[in-house]
Amino acid sequence: METMDKQVVVLTTDCTCTDEDGGYTPDCYGCYDDEKGNLDYLLKDWAKANEFDADKHVVCIKGRAMTWLRRDGYAVVDYESMLDALTIRGDYTLTFTLEGASLKVVRTSHDEPTGAYFEVTKVERPVED
Numbered sequence: 001m002e003t004m005d006k007q008v009v010v011l012t013t014d015c016t017c018t019d020e021d022g023g024y025t026p027d028c029y030g031c032y033d034d035e036k037g038n039l040d041y042l043l044k045d046w047a048k049a050n051e052f053d054a055d056k057h058v059v060c061i062k063g064r065a066m067t068w069l070r071r072d073g074y075a076v077v078d079y080e081s082m083l084d085a086l087t088i089r090g091d092y093t094l095t096f097t098l099e100g101a102s103l104k105v106v107r108t109s110h111d112e113p114t115g116a117y118f119e120v121t122k123v124e125r126p127v128e129d
């Protein structure tokens with residue numbers, strides 16, 4: 001039996017840098033980029049768990065309760081554009097949860113105080129000619 005590993009990465013535009021005492025520092029030391037590095041690992045594990053092949057597959061991001069209109073929708077993007085598809089202008093917090101092969105994302109922002117929910121799946125790359 002395979003164990004269901006759970007990984008969580010929180011990417012936020014709020015600075016989360018702390019000093020030795022655990023207090024927030026007045027200056028940012030690059031916490032966003034650090035977290036982005038952790039996210040890279042999480043997304044690579046997702047790709048591995050889903051046998052994602054960039055030549056054959058693209059990423060489908062299904063969202064609900066997006067923006068202040070609480071819209072549903074989806075986007076089909078390349079693996080490298082996943083984060084761009086999930087970020088918005090302004091401040092936000094993105095929580096990525098990878099459980100086994102399933103990746104879910106919750107985004108909270110000014111217009112989405114109760115959160116927008118995303119499910120990330122692999123789909124066949126559309127045929128180009």
Ligand SMILES: [Zn+2]
Binds near residue numbers: 015017031032
């Ligand atoms: Zn920081």
